Amino acid sequence: MAMSLIIVGSLFMIINSFSVAGWSDWLSKTVVHGVSLAQILAKITNGSFGIMGLIAAFGIAWSYANQHKTDGVSAGIIYASVFFILTPSIMSGDKVPVEGFPYTYLGSRGLFVAIIFGLLSAWIFQWFITTIFKLKCQLLYHLLWLRVFQLMIAPMVNAITTYCAMNLGLVPLCNGTVIPWTMPPIISGFLATGSIAGSMLQVINIILDILIYLPFIVALNKRQLIEEDKAE
Known part of the structure; x- marks a missing residue:
């Protein structure tokens, strides 16, 4: 699931950091509705690379549940919620959590957590469905x-x-x-x-x-x- 995001994110990251003299300056100085092209490209990159951990969290739980003949979408949604719970919130200056999550942990830094807890969450979901709630x-x-x-x-x-x-x-x-x-x-x-x-x-x-x-x-x-x- 994350491969398409990697391709899109890589493309716009290359465009934003293309090593041609004056290119980066031109992107920074060219403004559209108060936002520079460099900021737009960085936003697209963050919106793809920056949520790889979240997409992987859903995909891992979804795939595991499907392999065990249970509801993959429900397993994926449940672990996406768990992933947000495990992700540190953005802190204000006085160390008080504010609304929001950093791209840092939603992206590649969150992949390890996504893999480990994604498998664990999907296993627990599959076990409950097949063992506890096995009802006609x-x-x-x-x-x-x-x-x-x-x-x-x-x-x-x-x-x-x-x-x-x-x-x-x-x-x-x-x-x-x-x-x-x-x-x-x-x-x-x-x-x-x-x-x-x-x-x-x-x-x-x-x-x-x-x-x-x-x-x-x-x-x-x-x-x-x-x-x-x-x-x-």
């Missing part, structure tokens, strides 16, 4: 609908029980305390209401959620066993 289409269809149903029903039931409990005076109204989303249930219920009744309400809601999920999980497990028996 019929089973996957039911799993998606199950998840949608659960995401709709469980919050509605929790909202109804909470409203009824507070409306009947069984649980105090929330006292306005801001509770971080990382606060575990039961503790957060106590802090939000200032009463152990808030914690008990959360316990009841959790039990109701389990009862809502349980029949579908059991049915899904039975269906998966049937599919596995058919496969054997």
Whole structure:
């Protein structure tokens, strides 16, 4: 994949650095809309050579996944994201990251990282697809609908029980305390209401959620066993 970029980048780099007397000066002095020809050629070179690492990252993961009969495009996109995560950000003068990535690491300097982590990322992707998420289409269809149903029903039931409990005076109204989303249930219920009744309400809601999920999980497990028996 990177070969076409190398050819294009090499061509414009040669044009920009052609060793003829006065050529470089002419490119620097010839301006189009406030930008010199030398800057335009350098931009084209950076836009080809400067992203070789990124293209290689996508290509390596894509090729590896395709060879193992998995989705090469998805593997390539995932590793392109990983490559950006691994690439150092441009730093301001006070060492604070600013928006942007340097061509230095997106290009040839990033090839080593692209090769090593590209193979590793593609292997992990291929392993998950073939080992963890090896589901039949019929089973996957039911799993998606199950998840949608659960995401709709469980919050509605929790909202109804909470409203009824507070409306009947069984649980105090929330006292306005801001509770971080990382606060575990039961503790957060106590802090939000200032009463152990808030914690008990959360316990009841959790039990109701389990009862809502349980029949579908059991049915899904039975269906998966049937599919596995058919496969054997």
